[in-house]
Amino acid sequence: xxxxxxxxxxxxxxxxxxxxxxxxxxxxxxxxxxxxxxxxxxxxxxxxxxxxxxxxxxxxxxxxxxxxxxxxxxxxxxxxxxxxxxxxxxxxxxxxxxxxxxxxxxxxxxxxxxxxxxxxxxxxxxxxxxxxxxxxxxxxx
Numbered sequence: 001x002x003x004x005x006x007x008x009x010x011x012x013x014x015x016x017x018x019x020x021x022x023x024x025x026x027x028x029x030x031x032x033x034x035x036x037x038x039x040x041x042x043x044x045x046x047x048x049x050x051x052x053x054x055x056x057x058x059x060x061x062x063x064x065x066x067x068x069x070x071x072x073x074x075x076x077x078x079x080x081x082x083x084x085x086x087x088x089x090x091x092x093x094x095x096x097x098x099x100x101x102x103x104x105x106x107x108x109x110x111x112x113x114x115x116x117x118x119x120x121x122x123x124x125x126x127x128x129x130x131x132x133x134x135x136x137x138x139x140x141x
Contacts, residue, residue, distance in 0.1 A: 001018065001019065001022060001029060001030050001031070001053045001055060001132060002015075002019065002030075002031045002033050002037065002040070002044065002052060002053065002054050002055070003015035003016045003017070003018050003019025003020070003022075003030070003031070003032045003033060003034075003055050003056075004016070004033050004034070004035075004037050004054055004055065004056040004087070005017075005034070005035070005056055005057055006034070006035050007034070007115065008113060008114075008115060009111050009112065009113060009114070010108070010109075010110040010111055010112055010113075010114040010115075010116065010117065010118060011057050011064070011106075011108030011109055011110050011111060011117055011118055011121040012057045012108060012111050013057075013115075013117065014055070014056070014057050014106050014108070014117055014121050014124075014125050015032075015033075015054070015055040015056045015057065015106075016032050016033075016034055017117055017122070017125050018030075018055050018125050018128055018129055018132075019031055019032035019033075019055070020032050021125075021129055022129060022132060022133075025133060026133070026136050026141060028141075029132075029136060029141060031043070031044070037054070037087070037090050038090060041090065041093060041094070044094060044099065045094065045097045045099070050098065050099060050100050051099075051100050051102075052094055052099045052100065052101045052102070053101075053102050053103075053104055054087060054091065054101060054102070054103045054104070055103075055104045055106070055128070056087060056103065056104075056105060056106070057105070057106055057107075057108040057111070057121075058070060058103075058105025058106065058107065058108075059107060059108060060105070060107065061107075062107045063107065063120075064107050064108060064109030064118065064120045064121060065106065065107060065109070065120035065121050065123060065124040066106070066107040066124075067104060067105070067106050067107075067124055067128070068104070068105050068107075069102055069103070069104055069105075070103045070104070070105045072087075072088050072091050072092060072095075072101075072103070087103060091103065104128070106121060106124055106125070106128075107121075108121060109121055
């Protein structure tokens with residue numbers, strides 16, 4: 001699982017929050033890429049695991065804290081972003097190297113300059129962590 005986002009912009013840091021919390025129990029399965037996923041491309045490519053779950057704040061007009069698996073075609077090619085390259089382009093690059101990439105978007109409530117997640121987004125993040133921990137522990141990881 002790769003967390004993406006800016007932890008200084010409220011809910012935009014949800015992916016990083018999940019990765020940081022996840023590393024405490026399963027350091028080999030969680031990576032916090034912060035705002036620079038492109039700096040971790042080679043580390044992800046070289047990892048033996050084929051499946052990659054990117055987690056980031058994504059707005060599609062739903063209730064804050066809502067979660068959705070997004071298709072790359074749903075992601076903007078360019079635009080205002082905390083990432084130098086779009087998630088769509090980065091996901092396509094990983095796919096070209098044989099990775100099966102999924103993007104889990106979490107609807108943010110707030111993206112202003114502020115540390116910490118809002119209550120609804122943090123609750124969703126903690127729910128995702130519980131599911132991932134359960135799956136990893138069932139797999140013997």
